[in-house]
Amino acid sequence: MFDISTAEGQPSYRFSGHETFACRYAWLPKAYRAIAADASIFYDEDAAMVELGIGKNMVRSLRFWIDAMGIAHPTSERKHQLTKLAHTVFGAGGCDPYLEDTRTLWLLHWNLSSSATPAPFAWHYLLGAWPYAEFSRTEALAAFARQSQRLGHSHSEITLSQHLDVFLHTYFSARGARSGIEDSLDGPLVELRLLQQTGERRGEGGRWEAVYAFRKEPKADITNDLFAYTVLDYWERNAPGEKTIPIRHILSAAGAPGQSFKLPEEDVRARLESLSLDGRYGFAYRPSAIQGLLTRDVPISAEARTIYTNEANING
CATH class of the missing domain: 1.10.10 (Arc Repressor Mutant, subunit A)
Structure with a gap:
């Protein structure tokens, strides 16, 4: 008989590594081409900055995302090995090199929310263990702090806050009047409309804050x-x-x-x-x-x- 305890033991989680950046649309195709040309590119940050045209913190963030989304995995030789998914999507004659097919986005989401090892904590907890229909940023952050302590960590509020914000920006558009040009560049998984704002309510101190809920309904684009x-x-x-x-x-x-x-x-x-x-x-x-x-x-x-x-x- 299936024993879920083997899957739920006491796994490790990632609370950082994304350098506060949600994955951008152009990053994964760029990373694929860079690794195909030089499998060790992400172990030379200066070369990666030149090749990818992004800053050092973004290079580190992209290294996190290619692993978490199942595009490439690090090897013991300080290189990255591209996955079959990466070749299928981005390779010569790839089926979706510009991430235009929603099935590709759902598959990337699947890897990120279920297959990544160690799992990004926000994905594991909010998608898999959050017990309520809705959440506000304040509520989620308080729960993160409790869970972090329960797991034996001593993460700062800043670390947990940044991790939560990256999760939110991965699925919910950052575009708004107060967003700068860089911050308003949405990532591909926003297109899934998985996370939606359902309203607002007063948080601590009487300030209004957004309330979010996952779109729990049949999804025809998941074939x-x-x-x-x-x-x-x-x-x-x-x-x-x-x-x-x-x-x-x-x-x-x-x-x-x-x-x-x-x-x-x-x-x-x-x-x-x-x-x-x-x-x-x-x-x-x-x-x-x-x-x-x-x-x-x-x-x-x-x-x-x-x-x-x-x-x-x-x-x-």
């Missing part, structure tokens, strides 16, 4: 192939040898498809039922009002593995 990929990816990373996984984990576990994509329970169940009727995916849906299970053969069937290794058929 069945993409959703199937994320189910298999989650399964492979958390319980690679298990033949069954409870539906409730797909629905509500931190880093699982239901939570990462903020999909309603009925939508997830309908998707799983539909996908189980297609033999290519290699799993069967056994519904139950109490639990419900997905079952599969181990290892993954050849056809399902093809879908899995093709990064959710993003080319399709």
Whole structure:
């Protein structure tokens, strides 16, 4: 039987590394070309500044984002290795070199919210563990401080505040009357409209502040192939040898498809039922009002593995 404790033990989290910058649209294609030409480029910050045309702190930030979004991973030889996803999207004849396909953006979001190791804390907590329908910046920051202390850290309020702001700017447009030119350059994941402002309320000191909520509704631009990929990816990373996984984990576990994509329970169940009727995916849906299970053969069937290794058929 699937044991979620192996996935939830006591993982480490990243509270910094992004240098207070959310990822920008042009950064990932630039990083791909730079690493393809010189795999050690990010280990020479001066050369990277010249090649990428950005400042030193932005170079460090981009190094964080290419790892967290699954574009390239550092090796023991002080180099970066580009992933299959990176080649599929940005390589010669790439399917989406300018990040115009929403499926690509959802896949980047999936990597960031579920696959990154160690996980960025704000993504793990706000997407996977926040217990309320809405949050304000003050409420989230107070929760960050409590969780940081519980994990044995002593992060300053500045560090936690900057980390929260990077999360907000990743998904919510920074454009506004008070934003400078640089601060108003939105990143690609803003296009997902995953995070929305639902209103305002008075915080501490009587000041009005924005209230945010995730858009929890069916999302047609998350295709069945993409959703199937994320189910298999989650399964492979958390319980690679298990033949069954409870539906409730797909629905509500931190880093699982239901939570990462903020999909309603009925939508997830309908998707799983539909996908189980297609033999290519290699799993069967056994519904139950109490639990419900997905079952599969181990290892993954050849056809399902093809879908899995093709990064959710993003080319399709």
